Amino acid sequence: MVENIFAEFTRDTPAGLSALILGLVFLGFLFEKLPPAAVATAGAAAFLLLGYVTTEEVLEVFSNPAPITIAAMFILSSALVSTGVLDAASSYFVGLSERRGPIAIALLLLGAALASGLMNNTPLVIVLIPIISKMAQALKIASSRVLIPLSYMAILGGTLTLIGTSTNLLIDGVAQREGMEPMRMLELLPFGLVALVVGGLTLLLLGPRLLPAHMGSGEAIDDSATQFMSEVKILAPAGTEAETGSTGRPLSDFSALSKTRVLGILRGTERLKPEPELELHTNDLVIFHANQSELLTLRDHPNYLLGYFKTLLASADQ
Secondary structure, eight states, X not given: OHHXXXXXXXXXXXXXXXXXXXXXXXXXXXXXXXXXXXXXXXXHHHHHHTTSSOHHHHHHGGGOHHHHHHHHHHHHHHHHHHTTHHHHHHHHHHHHHHHHTXXXXXXXHHHHHHHHTTSOHHHHHHXXXXXXXXXXXXXXXXXXXXXXXHHHHHHHHTTSSTTSSHHHHHHHHHHHHTTOOOOOTTTTHHHHHHHHHHHHHHHHHHHHHHSOOOOOTTXXXXXXXXXXXXXXXXXXXXXXXXXXXXXXXXXXXXXXXXXXXXXXXXXXXXXXXXXXXXXXXXXXXXXXXXXXXXXXXXXXXXXXXXXXXXXXXXXXXX
């Protein structure tokens, strides 16, 4: 009933009112007073309330495979970070920059473009920022001269495949809804290659002239190179109630993380040597060095309790 009243009220001026709502949504995105998700949801709710879209059309969005595919790409990107694949690649490129100079940066930018065709480019760029900043530091180049090329190459690389950018997936979903055939994975590749080559040459020719050369006081800080000492408590495997005894997992499973170095294991009052084949027991304390990304991975792992001593002290204070 409410929808019908608003629909009748706005029947004579649908274009002007819809343009006003879109303008308010864009202003919300621009000023960032509210989270983007809240702004977008408010705009969609306004169109639904005014009768410009029906409830059935709104619900059809959740049956569109494009948003699910986008969510799956974020999961894939997170998995590459958590498993240390991108962290290992960072170590390789930093070492390469010391041997090959600017060629290493060019290879990293090309790799970022190709990788963004297979995964979401936002987490990719976030991971690569400290890598390329350290490479620039090793070559005595201002990081401001390589960060914009990194972002642009990732964007251009996203045009190579159907899953390279979320907009491709959304357009494909709309096309299928209109009765068109679905796009193939590499159908956009010829156009994407042209955009990538032209964009890359533009950055190569105009970048040195137009990009600023600001040296930030904190740009030499690289989170991936900063090591922290911490400890984790080994928890019982999921689905078991055993408070002690072997978990069946060797220490090598824990130290497989690329930047983790185990210093020792405390089992009750006994200190054990960190041998790779040593089986971890429930309530063991593993003391180790790791960088920030590895700590975040361990924090979210169901079999480990990160910062056990800190948790113990906090509970004692309460």
